[in-house]
Amino acid sequence: MKSLEYLSLWSNNLSGPIPRELGNLKNLTRLDLSYNQLTGPVPVSFGNLRNLQILNLDANKLSGSIPKEFAYLDNLVSLSMSYNHFSGHLPERLCQGGKLEIFTVNSNKLTGPIPRSLSKCSSFKRVRFNNNNFTGNLSEAFGIHPELRFIDLSDNDFHGELSSNWGKCENLIDLRVARNNISGSIPPEIGNLNLSNKFGQNIPKDIGRITQLNVLDLSYNLLVGDIPPQLANLKVLVNLNLSHNGLSGCIPKELETSTGLHDVVSSYNELEGPIPNNKAFINASLEGNKGLCGNVAGLHPCEMSSSVVKRHSMAKGRKLILITVLPVMGALVLLCVFIGVLFMCNKRRRVRDVERRDGDGWLSISMLDGKALYRDILNATEEFDAKFCIG
CATH class of the missing domain: 1.20.5 (Single alpha-helices involved in coiled-coils or other helix-helix interfaces)
Structure with a gap:
């Protein structure tokens, strides 16, 4: 069927290897074999499918390495190979056609660094590398991706610090790097966050400027200090997870205005004081703090x-x-x-009482600041005779 353009066999009970003859269907633009029981490697003959735009091999039992011949698929827009048993390194020169938008290889056994062709792929929109054994310095592994909206790098062995380049990905709304070996501080430019690592210092106040943030997961870090009240500026925030850190002080009262907040986890910190009057905190996970209070299950009323x-x-x-x-x-x-x-x-x-008249009619002073009587003065000076004048 050399003219066949669209072949979709997903969600069946197909088993066994993928026939290498599928590589002869050179007019295929879409091939979907996902959610079957297919085994073995991907045929290298797939490198002949130069018109292929969408290839979906998710949720099978495929193994071996991803063929380096995929580098010839210049027109690929979507390549999905998640939930298989692929191993080895990703092939070089993927995305050399500059059209790859969706790339998902999560939940495999892939190793090694991210190839340079992928780390610089400017057409990326949605990418999943999570649940593998990828390595490398995350501050150097990726550049600026102007169209990128979602990327999950969780559960790998990346190290280094987060680069501020992520903040230059203007459309990025969800960045997940949980459970790696990343350290350092959180760049304030970063958008949607799922950053369970070993970050220290405080939660940057500039996070409140990322108004499209709807998931913020900072659990299992070394964060300290207060929760910034600027989080209340995230009007579309739905999920907030700050658990297992060293955060202290009160939960900001400003979060009472976060009407879209639905799921809150702030357990195992050092928080105290009343919880905000927000329905999201009624069923929130708040255990393991030292002094939170409120009229919800598991907490003392604030007056107690x-x-x-x-x-x-x-x-x-x-x-x-x-x-x-x-x-x-x-x-x-x-x-x-x-x-x-x-x-x-x-x-x-x-x-x-100083002045008074005596019996002889003379003016006498009984006492003046402890000095002698006025009569004694008169007698001593012979009534102020001139010979007694000394000046």
Whole structure:
């Protein structure tokens, strides 16, 4: 059937090897053999299918290496080989035609680094490398993919740090690199995140700028500090997983406005305080924290929470100090004023009593700041005689 263009045999009970004669159908543009019981290697004759645009071999029992002859398939738009037993390295020069948009090889036994032709494939839109044994430095393995929307690199042996190049993939909404050996900090430019690794430091506040984020999985890392309230800016966020980290403080009250949030996992951190009044937290996984409270199953009501009681006691203690100290200080001020008034009144009374007339009609001073009597002064100076004048 040399004129055949479309052959779809998916989801049957076909078994045995793939006939190499299928490589003679040079006008095929689509071949779908997925979800069968096919075994053995992929025929190298598939390299003759130069017009092939879609090849789907998912969910079989195929084994061996992926033929290097696939590099001749310049018109491939979609190549799917997931859930098989393929092993060895990916062939070089895949995507050399620059048309490959969908490439899925997840759940095989593939090894080695990502070929350069794939790491630079600018036509990628959806890619799955997860559940293999791929290696390499992730900061160098991929470049900038302007059309890429989804890529899953989870469950491999990648190392290094995440490159900020991922943030330059303007259409990327889902990046998954869970369970690798990636370390370092999270670049704030990155979009949709599933990053279970060994990341340290804080959750970057710039994540709140990625408004199309709908899945954020940062579980099983070494993240510390507070949960940034900027997460509330992610209006389309549906799934949030922050479990198994060292996050502390309160869950931001701002998340009450995240009406689209559906699934929340914040277990095994050091979070405390009340949970946000959001329906997503009613069935959320929150166990393993030290002081969360709220009216949901598994948590103490907030008025019974030890952390809240402690804070309330501290506030009550400060209030008691203010109540005690302020009146005492006020009383001391009033007492000082009262003593000052008494002193002034006493001084004025003494001045009024200074002058008085004696029996001889002379003006006498009984006491003036401890000095001698005025009469004694008069007598001593012979009534202020000039010979006693000293200046």
